[in-house]
């Protein structure tokens with residue numbers, strides 16, 4: 001059931017299911033403004049490898065689709081930390097905490113998670129309480 | 135940005151044709167004289183000595199007919215829910231299914247993975263189903279293929295099997311702008327994927343030189359004339375009416391597409407006075423299929439022979455995420471009336487291991503592959519060839535005529 005609901009959420013995000021998508025479980029772990037800022041960070045530091053649609057290419061993994069499966073059993077602290085330590089690949093660690101959280105918000109949005117009223121924190125302890133899939 | 139004039143795509147743009155097969159040259163109304171000297175990258179001297187093709191009708195071992203699953207909108211890659219089952223479509227790749235298979239599988243598997251299944255079903259075991267299954271395994275899923283027929287019996291192995299990524303893949307207008315970008319992503323992903331099969335025993339994927347022979351010099355041609363007024367179009371008739379409606383995206387990958395060389399007159403073993411050479415990738419069906427099956431089975435893949443009659447039957451599978459790859463059969467299975475059959479026929483002659491090249495002359499292409507000397511004739515209709523023809527009955531006379539053209543091309547051939 002949980003999976004099915006998520007399937008709908010994913011499809012709805014992809015625009016493939018027009019109606020009847022059940023309400024998403026826990027909406028809003030980031031704000032729309034934060035994701036918009038994340039989109040700018042992405043356009044500057046990530047798009048050349050991960051591509052416009054976040055689909056990656058043969059040499060770069062996608063940040064949607066398979067990506068969701070890779071991180072499904074982890075929490076956001078782990079992902080944020082991984083991101084900060086390894087990306088952007090040509091300058092790992094160069095994103096400040098705010099940009100790192102923003103680009104993560106953008107990635108969550110691209111994976112079908114809706115925006116809410118609280119910004120995504122950058123505090124690892126808080127992020128550790130958030131599973132990748134709410 | 136203007137293209138350098140030596141790219142093969144100049145010809146295509148000039149002629150308004152698609153980067154087609156066999157290519158190499160092929161399909162497109164590559165009448166003698168088409169193409170251009172101005173676009174030749176370089177003029178070179180002697181050609182290597184070549185073993186001749188032994189083209190004669192008594193050496194025909196097989197005639198294969200296949201229907202390209204053509205959708206004017208481009209391949210179907212959308213998703214739908216059937217009850218509690220997520221179906222991801224992956225069919226309708228026209229004359230480009232072999233070429234785009236990996237990239238298309240990557241797109242479909244990405245959509246499947248987002249639903250986080252541990253187990254996945256794939257319907258169909260043609261080149262699209264098999265690559266989808268292998269890609270899903272590479273992404274960590276347990277995969278079962280449900281199919282009416284095993285790979286070696288599918289329409290896929292009745293194709294030509296060359297790198298022809300935008301051969302009858304869509305019509306420009308119905309496919310829309312966005313499809314060009316998706317096409318490029320699929321083509322590039324596939325291209326890189328094929329590289330890992332180069333150099334393996336049995337040459338599952340290989341490159342060969344292709345010689346284009348002509349009685350007249352290769353000259354640049356003017357823009358193809360617009361179709362006569364009143365002929366109609368896909369928009370007005372529901373069927374493409376002219377080659378110019380077919381999409382061509384080759385320019386997007388000009389950076390990975392080899393150019394061609396023109397030989398000085400009389401410097402090749404062929405009697406034809408004008409000869410041009412290019413290189414193209416192609417697939418040897420038997421070994422390539424074998425490698426794919428081997429990877430699939432080694433990773434715990436299962437195959438169940440099963441025929442579906444209604445879409446709803448997919449919802450009865452134990453896997454709740456299904457990638458649907460029935461090829462042309464989607465017209466029946468999914469009642470997809472957008473699928474248009476595009477007939478094509480190839481003759482297969484006894485394999486000639488000593489021959490490792492292809493030729494194109496007088497609307498006929500011949501390519502020496504591991505499982506036979508493949509000869510395919512075209513009637514000069516360009517991309518309209520075979521459109522709407524759903525007969526899979528072999529036409530022996532058509533193949534014999536094509537073989538005759540190749541036999542004649544080797545008259546006066548210089549040995550050694």
Ligand SMILES: Cc1cc2nc3c(=O)[nH]c(=O)nc-3n(C[C@H](O)[C@H](O)[C@H](O)COP(=O)(O)OP(=O)(O)OC[C@H]3O[C@@H](n4cnc5c(N)ncnc54)[C@H](O)[C@@H]3O)c2cc1C
Nearest residue numbers: 200231232233258259260262282283290295296442461478
């Ligand atoms: C003459 C010719 C030349 C071509 N040359 C080239 C080329 O040079 N390069 C290139 O890239 N492409 C080429 N193509 C195109 C290419 O062959 C096709 O795009 C490709 O084979 C489509 O593969 P597929 O897996 O979708 O379909 P198929 O090979 O038809 O596979 C469909 C699968 O689904 C199964 N199936 C169907 N219906 C059902 C059902 N109801 N229940 C269960 N299972 C079912 C079938 O058994 C089969 O396993 C050519 C095509 C033709 C006809």
